[in-house]
Amino acid sequence: MKKVALVTGSSQGIGRAIAINLAENGYITYVTYLKNKPKGERVINEITKKGGKAILVKLDVKSEENVKRVFEKIKTEYGQLNVLVSNAGIDIPKTIEIASFKDWQDVVNTKINGNFLCTKYGLPLMKNQDNANLIIIVSSLGEKPDPDYPAYCIGTAGTIAFTKAMALYLGKYNIRTNAIGPGTTKTQMWVDIGENSDEMWKTFEKNNPLGRVSTPEDIANSILMIINDKSRFLNGNIIYIDGGSHLK
């Protein structure tokens, strides 16, 4: 029986690379988009062209109705889920003085409520599968907050705590939970927040112990390392794929 994966927020960026990598490695992969359907379709085409199998669904991780519907679809179509990558996230980089309550809620809800809802409704499909994995995409800002980005930092801190709680709880169902913290990765997220100058990227590269920034493919490869059968005792870790920059 083939294994099934879902990657939230996989129409672009880090999620896109993870979905493509999982499909290349034999997973039937659910790709999700929120606003960018054409980008989601391009991911499906890319996977299909390489001989993989992927299914596109619209998903807003903040909506309980929508999350329920997506997992019901997976239940009907395959009856199982082996890998859930909780990747969807947004940033609205505003200080406490400038951010509205809605800005705060949008960022925190996407991170924290999104993880809660996807795990809650994905769980029945993941229980007692052979080597099932929940992987949460976090950020080092959850451990070392930046004063200019409170919502993003608190949302991520919540997902780090959530990862640890799930690692302790879900083991009884043979589900491993780990988090991946990407380093600064050149994606649309940076364009959307208006921080994308060549100078900024050069500074990130210069400050990184390995002299470059992360690529979406670096992150995707780390997921394969976690879900590998040989990593069956790896549980409850926050693994930074950032060349070591979280230590600075």
Ligand SMILES: NC(=O)c1ccc[n+]([C@@H]2O[C@H](COP(=O)([O-])OP(=O)(O)OC[C@H]3O[C@@H](n4cnc5c(N)ncnc54)[C@H](OP(=O)(O)O)[C@@H]3O)[C@@H](O)[C@H]2O)c1
């Ligand atoms: N890039 C970095 O430097 C970096 C560093 C550390 C951690 N991260 C984390 O890595 C993850 C991916 O970031 P990225 O840079 O790849 O971002 P991105 O390019 O902006 O992609 C974000 C993805 O999330 C989806 N999304 C947004 N809100 C959603 C919602 N409410 N429900 C479902 N999907 C939603 C988007 O869908 P649509 O485009 O279809 O709307 C898109 O597919 C995020 O959790 C981010 O916090 C990123």
